[in-house]
Amino acid sequence: MxxxxxxxxxxxxxxxxxxxxxxxxxxxxxxxxxxxSTFFKRSTSIIGIFFVVVGIIGIVDAFN
Structure with missing residues (x-):
């Protein structure tokens, strides 16, 4: 968690x-x-979205 x-x-x-x-x-x-650069900003945001999804999955999995 x-x-x-x-x-x-x-x-x-x-x-x-x-x-x-x-x-x-x-x-x-x-x-x-x-x-x-614009590419760095966009790629960081995409990686951030991936981390949020993984974090949510980890938190939900801890309660199951």
């Missing part, structure tokens, strides 16, 4: 704030740190 909550939290964070994901994980890798 705790893993499900973790996945749910990370997924919601990825959907709502892809810029913070870029800032923490990718900004230090480039000299021209202008901001995340």
């Amino acid at each position: 705790f893993l499900g909550i973790f996945f749910l939290t990370v997924g919601i964070w990825g959907i709502t704030s892809p810029y913070s994901w870029w800032l923490i994980g990718e900004s230090w890798k480039t000299k021209d740190a202008d901001g995340p």
Whole structure:
């Protein structure tokens, strides 16, 4: 259940704030740190949706 909550939290964070994901994980890798690309924002949101689904499945499975 705790893993499900973790996945749910990370997924919601990825959907709502892809810029913070870029800032923490990718900004230090480039000299021209202008901001995340459109592709990065979209892919982070898609991965966030996947994490939310996995988190919900984990939470529901813990109660069955």
